[in-house]
Amino acid sequence: MAEENSKGRSSAEKAVSALLDDKPIKAASFIVTVYGDAVEPRGGVVWIGNLIEVCGAVGISETLVRTAVSRLVRGGQLVGERSGKRSFYRLTPSARVEFSLAAQQLFSPGDHDRWRFICLTGVAIEDEVRDLERHGYARLTGDMLVGLRPLPSTMNANTLVFDASISEGEAFLGRFAGERFALAPLAESYRAFIDRYSNLPTGQVTGLDALSLRLLLVHDFRSIVLRDPNLPLAALPDDWPGLQARRLFSKRYLEWSVAADRQIGLMFVNEGGPLLQQTHATTTRENQLQAYST
Secondary structure, three states: OHHHHHHOOOHHHHHHHHHHHHOOOOHHHHHHHHHHHHHHHHOOEEEHHHHHHHHHOOOOOHHHHHHHHHHHHHOOOEEEEEEOOEEEEEEOHHHHHHHHHHHHHHHOOOOOOOEEEEEEOOOOOHHHHHHHHHOOOEEOOOOEEEEOOOOOOOOOOOEEEEEEOOOOOHHHHHHHHHHHOOHHHHHHHHHHHHHHHHOOOOOOOOHHHHHHHHHHHHHHHHHHHOOOOOOOHHHOOOOOOHHHHHHHHHHHHHHHHHHHHHHHHHHOEEOOEEOOOOOHHHHHHHHHHHHHHO
């Protein structure tokens, strides 16, 4: 029976199923991806029915969606609004700042040559250390970290920040980075991403399949690049797979975007009506990816 069902499905549907079989996803993190990719660049608010439908396409039940949304509300990322019988959920201002930083890391990380040394001066600093490590910083001592990425919006006032650049000894930068940043597991994640998406058979992709594929692509890549310290090439191993993975992400994203954006315009609504297929923000993202796709 499973083989008969498989024969009746399109190559895109099979591709979605293959991605889900290989790597199951959690409701809350996938909803964050939906907001980051589809909702935030179109105003940041959407009907919960749309979340239920788009999550259902990747095997997440309505119950799990509602539970995850409630958790995101309690966590200060979403706020609920009612209009008639419908419930809409909007990104909070602080969440929009965080999503903006994540979008920059996804679509246009840029080149960073100014190092930041961060000294945490409070007493209970372990939560702040973990937050900085999640944003690509490496711990040097108990209260000192180093990195290049923009500082997270959650930084507290008890933080001392030094900006620095390399004046000499750049030849030793690779050893410095290799001893302090967890590059090996990051490289392994990039290679797994390349394996998952480089030879993915999809054929012609339309409708909800295109949106599902793009969301899964963003979900997978996001989980890697948000841990990437964005080190300069001189600090990376010769066989570093990050650039190849970014090229692949850009190529696939652009390949599926016309159909995915059309589906968003047909499917997603806020209190004022359908969300736009394209906005200045979505066009900017695509233009940024063009630089990596060739």
